[in-house]
Amino acid sequence: MVISMDLGHLENTFLPIESRIKTGSDVIFAWYGRYQQAKALGEPAINGTVGSLLEDDGTLAVNKVVMDTIRGQSDLNLSAYAPLAGLPQFKRLAAELAVGPRLASLNDIGLHSGAVATPGGTGALYLSARTMLAVGDSILFRSSRWSPYDTLASECGLTISEWPILSNIEEGHPKVALNVLEEELGKLAKSQERVLAWLNDPAHNPTGLSLDSAGRELILDAFIDCAISNPNVGVTLFLDTAYAVYADEPYGWSETIHQKFSWANWPENLLICWGFSASKSHTIYGMRCGAIVFLHPSEDYVNRLGEVCAVTGRGTWSLAPRLPQSTLVDIHNDELLASSWGDEKGRLKKLLSERRSLFNKKMAESEIPLMPSDDGYFAFIPCDDPVSLAEKAAESHLYVVPLKGGIRIGLCSIGFDNIVRATDILKESWVSVVG
Ligand SMILES: Cc1ncc(COP(=O)(O)O)c(C=O)c1O
Known part of the structure; x- marks a missing residue:
C-alpha cells in the first residue's frame, strides 16, 4: 500500500535543523547541463560554464605524462592504503x-x-x-x-x-x-x-x-x-x-x-x-x-x-588516495618525466593565455566593467542582475555561470575560435540587460 507522504514532515522527522537548512543544486553544474542540452539540440552553443580546462576542440585537456604514469603504477599503489x-x-x-x-x-x-x-x-x-x-x-x-x-x-x-x-x-x-x-x-x-x-x-x-x-x-x-x-x-x-x-x-x-x-x-x-x-x-x-x-x-x-x-x-x-600520490612521486623523481610534465603544463598555460589576451582585448573595447583578469581559468563581470545577464547570453548560445555579484566566464572551457563570438554576445547582452 502506498500512502502519500509529506516531504516537510519526513524532513522534520528524520533531520535535525543543521541538515534541514542544506539546499543546493550546484549552479555551475546546472548551467553546464543547459549548455549540454543546447549542444545536443544542435545549437552552436559555447561552453563558458565548467571549471575544467578544455582543449580548443572541447575535449578535456589531460596531461598525458600523468595519465601514462598512473596507468603504470604497481598493484600495491593501486590497491593499498597510504x-x-x-x-x-x-x-x-x-x-x-x-x-x-x-x-x-x-x-x-x-x-x-x-x-x-x-x-x-x-x-x-x-x-x-x-x-x-x-x-x-x-x-x-x-x-x-x-x-x-x-x-x-x-x-x-x-x-x-x-x-x-x-x-x-x-x-x-x-x-x-x-x-x-x-x-x-x-x-x-x-x-x-x-x-x-x-x-x-x-x-x-x-x-x-x-x-x-x-x-x-x-x-x-x-x-x-x-x-x-x-x-x-x-x-x-x-x-x-x-x-x-x-x-x-x-x-x-x-x-x-x-x-x-x-x-x-x-x-x-x-x-x-x-x-x-x-x-x-x-x-x-x-x-x-x-x-x-x-x-x-x-x-x-x-x-x-x-x-x-x-x-x-x-x-x-x-x-x-594512494594512487595519485605515488604517481606524482614517480613523475617528479624522474627528470625526464618531470620535464615532459612541465612541457605539457606550459602548453596548457599557453592555451589559457592566448584565450585570455584576446578576451581582455575585445572586452576592453567596451564599457563593461570586467574585473582584473590576469591568470588562470576564469574572468568575471560584476553586475546587479547576474541571472538576467546569463539568460540573455544563453539566448545567443553563450553559457556562463551567474554567481553572487556577477557572471563567471570560464575561459578554460571556451575554445580560442569562439572567444570573439563570446565577447560579442557578452557586449550585446550587457547593453540589453544593463543599458
Ligand atoms: C579556488 C579553489 N580552491 C580550491 C579548489 C580545490 O580543488 P580540489 O579539491 O579539486 O583540489 C578549487 C577547485 O575548483 C578552487 O576553485
Missing part, C-alpha cells in the same frame, strides 16, 4: 610543488615545512577550518570567492568575515583594500583566540585576478602586524594556490615571504599554510589529490600540526 598523513615522499613533494623553488632558501633561513596529504585542495581547506578555529569562530574571506568556501565554513560551524577583493579608494594598491583588511584582522584578533584567513591567489576563482609583489607584501605585513600586536592570538594565513601553475608568478608568495623574513623576525604566533591541489596542475580533478603544507620556525610545532590534521582527516575521510 599512511594516514600521506606517503612520506609525497609529503615532501607536495611542499615543493606548493612553495616552489624557494622552499630550500626558506628552510635555510630557519623555517620548517611539513605537509599532510588530503583529498584535493578542498581537503586542505577543510583541515585548516576544522583544526585552526573553534566552532562559532569567524573565518576571514575576500568578498568574491569560490562558493564552496561558504559551504566549508558552514560545515565547520564557522561564521564568515569579509574584506573586499578590490580597493575602492584612489590611493593605495588597487587590488588590496588594506584598511578594511587591517580593520577585520584587528576585530577578529580582539573577539576570538585565533584568526584564520583563506586567500585564493594567484589566478583567483572566479575572477582570474592575481596580486603583484607590492600587493602580496601589503597583505603579508598586515598579517605580521596582527600577530605582533596580538601575541596571544594564533594568526594563520592560508594560501589557496589551486590554479598557481597557470599564473605568470606561480610561486610569488614564496618570494614575498622569503624577502620579508630574510631580515625580519617571524612572530611565533604566525603560521602560513598552502593548500596544494593536483586537480588542475596535474589534470587529475577526480582523483582527489592535494595537501595542506605548513611553514613555521618550530619544527616540533610543524610536526604536531601534521599529527592533529592527520587525526582530523582520519575522522572525516579516513585518508587520502
Whole structure:
C-alpha cells in the first residue's frame, strides 16, 4: 500500500535543523547541463560554464605524462592504503610543488615545512577550518570567492568575515583594500583566540585576478602586524594556490615571504599554510589529490600540526588516495618525466593565455566593467542582475555561470575560435540587460 507522504514532515522527522537548512543544486553544474542540452539540440552553443580546462576542440585537456604514469603504477599503489598523513615522499613533494623553488632558501633561513596529504585542495581547506578555529569562530574571506568556501565554513560551524577583493579608494594598491583588511584582522584578533584567513591567489576563482609583489607584501605585513600586536592570538594565513601553475608568478608568495623574513623576525604566533591541489596542475580533478603544507620556525610545532590534521582527516575521510600520490612521486623523481610534465603544463598555460589576451582585448573595447583578469581559468563581470545577464547570453548560445555579484566566464572551457563570438554576445547582452 502506498500512502502519500509529506516531504516537510519526513524532513522534520528524520533531520535535525543543521541538515534541514542544506539546499543546493550546484549552479555551475546546472548551467553546464543547459549548455549540454543546447549542444545536443544542435545549437552552436559555447561552453563558458565548467571549471575544467578544455582543449580548443572541447575535449578535456589531460596531461598525458600523468595519465601514462598512473596507468603504470604497481598493484600495491593501486590497491593499498597510504599512511594516514600521506606517503612520506609525497609529503615532501607536495611542499615543493606548493612553495616552489624557494622552499630550500626558506628552510635555510630557519623555517620548517611539513605537509599532510588530503583529498584535493578542498581537503586542505577543510583541515585548516576544522583544526585552526573553534566552532562559532569567524573565518576571514575576500568578498568574491569560490562558493564552496561558504559551504566549508558552514560545515565547520564557522561564521564568515569579509574584506573586499578590490580597493575602492584612489590611493593605495588597487587590488588590496588594506584598511578594511587591517580593520577585520584587528576585530577578529580582539573577539576570538585565533584568526584564520583563506586567500585564493594567484589566478583567483572566479575572477582570474592575481596580486603583484607590492600587493602580496601589503597583505603579508598586515598579517605580521596582527600577530605582533596580538601575541596571544594564533594568526594563520592560508594560501589557496589551486590554479598557481597557470599564473605568470606561480610561486610569488614564496618570494614575498622569503624577502620579508630574510631580515625580519617571524612572530611565533604566525603560521602560513598552502593548500596544494593536483586537480588542475596535474589534470587529475577526480582523483582527489592535494595537501595542506605548513611553514613555521618550530619544527616540533610543524610536526604536531601534521599529527592533529592527520587525526582530523582520519575522522572525516579516513585518508587520502594512494594512487595519485605515488604517481606524482614517480613523475617528479624522474627528470625526464618531470620535464615532459612541465612541457605539457606550459602548453596548457599557453592555451589559457592566448584565450585570455584576446578576451581582455575585445572586452576592453567596451564599457563593461570586467574585473582584473590576469591568470588562470576564469574572468568575471560584476553586475546587479547576474541571472538576467546569463539568460540573455544563453539566448545567443553563450553559457556562463551567474554567481553572487556577477557572471563567471570560464575561459578554460571556451575554445580560442569562439572567444570573439563570446565577447560579442557578452557586449550585446550587457547593453540589453544593463543599458
Ligand atoms: C579556488 C579553489 N580552491 C580550491 C579548489 C580545490 O580543488 P580540489 O579539491 O579539486 O583540489 C578549487 C577547485 O575548483 C578552487 O576553485
